[in-house]
Amino acid sequence: MIEVKNLSKRYGENVALNNISFSVGEHTVVGFLGPNGAGKSTTMNIITGYISASSGSVTVGGHSILDEPNEAKKLIGYMPEIPPLYPDMTVGEYLNFVYELKKVTLPREKHLKEICTLVRIGSVYGRLIANLSKGYRQRVGLAQALVGNPPALILDEPTVGLDPKQIIEVRNLIKSLGKDHTVLLSSHILPEVQAVADRIIIINRGRLAADGTPYELEHGQAGEQKVVVRLEGAPKQVQQALEGIHGVTHVRNFGEKEPGVWEYEVDGRGGAELRRPLFGIAAKRGWPILGMTGSELSLEDVFLRLTGSTYLSDNAQVQLSAKGGDRA
């Protein structure tokens, strides 16, 4: 449905997007994830034909956004980061305006009523947009994207400004829309994307950092597998033995947790299975295993690793050190 090839965008010296390529098939929800300023909105603005790319191409439903803009735009419902609302209009007037602007041929009243029911703005239909709360404005922004029932929906941070209940509602709505629409939604909030997306594209500093299903991302990066194990035995010898296991890259001693029992974190690489050889060694040496948990990388870890130092440097690092502190 959406095909992005070698997309780059430069603003003078500054490179906002660097050779990004991906494609989004029909009837799927794709989460576009990245820290603030990663290039998410720029990509979406290029896909929807608002700005041009410095190089590369975008086709929507087989129509190039540059050569056949109107055909391509007909297939897209776009909700920008700041919904394009006119405060001096009522919700009804605005949706009617969008209906006419998009030259929609569906039965007007029925279609607009369906949309209002779907995004729950029926109660504010006759109210001025200027008097609406941010949450309602956001929903009206979503409603205008749905006018004309376009097959592809591009939603730039659709849940910003909503309260937790509304966020859940919008997530459920996006999930249900994904059954018969192609949805590309951006966010810098990981749980949001994780909750709705069939596939995640992670973008960082204008580059594509990862692309896959949440499962693939967790397990792809989890070539780096982790096992936390509690063993009873002399820590020096245990550590040495653990480091000798094939595929182990690093062993950390978390200290004595019970009398004579130490906890270790064993890191492995290349998808190596660590638990079985670990059990074998412990059995051979007569070190009772008093606990063992496999810990794969969470999507959050994957995101933090991929988005690197920029993100780690602020809030995330605090979280990580807090986790480490708990263990120690």
Place this chain on the structure above:
Amino acid sequence: MKAICVKELKSYYLSPIGYVFTGVLLFFFGISYMQVLMTLSSSFIPTIYSSLFTWCMMILLPILTMRSFSEEMRNKTDQGLLTAPVGVGAIVFGKFLAAFLVFAIALGASLIPAVVISFFSSPDWPRIFGTVVGSLLYGAAMIAVGIFISSLTQSQMVAAISTFGVSLLLLLVGNLAGSVNNDFLSKLLTWISFDSRYQTFTKGVFSVSGTVFFLSVAAVFLFLTARKLESKRWS
């Protein structure tokens, strides 16, 4: 285009701008008509009309066009327009048409006193109509210039003041022509002067060259506005 034009018209008359524009224009025309009544001669109507028009237009037209694209860009609503399956030309022309209609309605209303006076006197209708046609053409060209200027800035104030400046320049450039020694420069200044072209209409003469000139200026500036909006797509 129709959707944009209707939306703009509603917006002009839902906000005070449409009423302020029409009200102020009619107020000044009202004062002039009072003068006509006091002199007891309807022959002054075209003169007052034309002399008042240029000054009123210069000050009032920038108010009409200042928000055209500046406001859209400031509120980021241009994103909605430019990502809709509508050509940029249709967006620009829709906005132009709406501003022109507001202007034409106000100008039309300013003729009401002349119609009333015609029951008691016989005004020089050919001159009055010539002046109105000239005013509509002059206005169309200035609206296109104003819309173009508003597409260059997000600030309505900057758009209004710049349009006012350009409007004043185009009005005064004809006066400069008389004081320039260089023949070519003098001809050029007269050629680009809006006022000298407009004056032909105020004599009750339908000037084809004047019509072509004003319509061409409008077309060129609407084209430039469309290119300015599209520049995001090729810059």
